[in-house]
Amino acid sequence: MKKTNSCTLYVSGMHCGACEVLLDKKISKLDGVKNVKATLSDSKVEITYEKGHVPHIDNLNKNFSDLGYTFSEQPIGQAKVGQLEIAQALVIGIVFIIAYIIVEDTKVFAQFSLSNESTLPTFFVIGLIASVSSCAALVGGVLLSMSKQWNQLYGGKDENKRALPFALFNIGRLVSFTVLGGLLGVIGSIFQISLRMSSVFIIGVSIMMVILALQMLGVSWAKKIRFGFPKFLSRYASNEQNFKGKYMPFTIGAMTFFLPCGFTLMAQTVALTTGNFFLSALMMLTFALGTLPMLGFLSFSSVRLQKNTALSGTFNLLAGLFILLFAIFNVNAQLNVLGIVSASDFARSSSNENDKQQVASVRVVGTGSDMKQLAFIDAVGFEYFPKNITLKAGIPTKLTVNNENVFGCAQAMWLGGLYDEVLYLSGPESVAEFTPQKGKYKVSCTMGMVDPIIVTVK
Known part of the structure; x- marks a missing residue:
């Protein structure tokens, strides 16, 4: 038996669990290497x-x-972001901010939030981001490492036949994300996840996003936190030696569902909260479709975005900042759903007096046991008016909502703590009846994205 030695090297450029698997996989192939951790x-x-x-x-x-990793015998201090990368990120960031300001009034982004009611395009966008992260380096690495074997097995120089395994790989990936994504919805339906519990899940996902963003930005303490499936499963799924045969590309593609990508896990967690097989399956399918353009590019051109270290650094900086802002926005929205103090409240306190003066006129009709208070809300576009309502505790209340071309998630009004069902604004007028108890409540959409109405019950 040959004698073995061991050494410990320090690596700069690691961002997430996918980096662990990628390094394990590639270093273990070096001549004489017996084990890597x-x-x-x-x-x-x-x-x-x-x-x-x-x-x-x-x-x-x-x-x-070419993958952005640097090895050293001594611990490597936190990598500093280069001035060129900062300048590139600032220029691109400013362009995006200007574009956002221009289209913000159109409310195009009104449906762009990650929850079990997020639009399918949202999952597609998250898939696009995932496809150019370190997830792409891992999945793309499997594709590239199998290319020689697949080219020999499927026809050598015949381009049509050589394309077949890559097509099978991506088809397998789409099928597994659809079927296994649907099963996540079934699991969620068994537990009957409520809207409040769903919001808690989404806040958890958003915290995961914050940590993922900080990892991409190189924050040292964030790197100590790992998301993903058990390492043995991730390593098995990423080792192409475990999959041989003419139809194995399909199986390899299917197994990528279990690879340790923070973006994938984020989408999987949201899919779990839907409680619906078909909706969950569509969410994960759309996410996988978002990854398809880049994986297709990797499949047929054998070129990775991360190969250019300068562009890789700029991308990680931009993507990290984008994800961080997205996560903060998401947490704020879910706090509105839960009726908890959020950034929306602080923005309201510093806003102009017009919002503060928007108080609903509440009429009290009847006497004794027939007493009832009547309140009215106008739902216009993507906003609810007025911004403040004051009710009396213990008196039955009839709330009438006038619908004026409301769209997006604003069509599903949530009056948490007052009326524990979603009030769908499908007609010109919708009514909710309840008996309020003393306290403060928020009225927003089920995604928490509509600037909330504050209901004070005295």
Whole structure:
């Protein structure tokens, strides 16, 4: 039995669990290497190798430079973002901010939030982002490493036949994300997840997004937190040696459902809250379709976006900031659903007096046991008016909502704590009847994106 030695090297450029699997997979293929264990939390890799096959740092840096990894014998301090990367990110960021300001009034982004009621295009966008992250390096690495074997097995120089395994891979991926995504919805239906519980789940997903963004931005403590399936399953799914045969590309594509991508796990968690097989399946299918353009590009051109380290750094900076802002926005929306203090309240307190003076006129009719208070809300476009309503506790209330071309999630009004059913604004007028108890409540849409009405019950 050959003697073995081991060494510990430190790695700069690790962002998430996918980096662990990617490093394990590639280093283990080096001559004389017996075992590899990469750890994101410490940004290091432990290598066990046969005597006489010492892994040289210069060779490792040369082989992994295109993936953005740098090896060292000493702990590497937090990588500093280069001035060029910051400048590129600022220019691109400013362009996006200007574009956002221009289209914000159109409410195009009104349906862009991650929850079990998010639009399918939202999941497509998240898929696009995932497809150019380190997830792409892992899934793309499997594709590229199998290309030679598949080319030989499927016809050599015949381009049509060579394209078949890559097509099977992507079809397998789409099928598994659809079927397994649907099963997540079935699991959610068994537990009958309420809107409030769903909001808690979404806040959890958003916290995951914040950590993922901080990992992409290189924040050291965030790297100590790992999301994903057990390592043994992720490594098995990423090892192409476990899948051989003419129809194995389909199986490999299907197994990518279990690879440790934070974006995938985020979408899977949201799908779980739907409680509906078909909706959950559509969400995960749309997410997978979002990853398809880049994976198709990788499949048929064998080129990865992350190969250019300069562009990779700028992308990670931009994507990290975007995800961070998206997550904060998402948390704020779900706090509105839960009726908890949110950034919307602080924005309201600093807004002009017009919002503060918008108080609904409430009429009290009848006497004794027939007493009832009548309140009115106008739902216009993507807003609810007035911004403040004051009711008396213990008196039956009839709330009438006038619908004036309301759209998006604003069509599903949520009066948490007052009326525990979704009030759908499908006609010109919708009515909710309830008996309020003392306290403060928020009226928003079921996604929490409509600027909430504050209901004070005295």
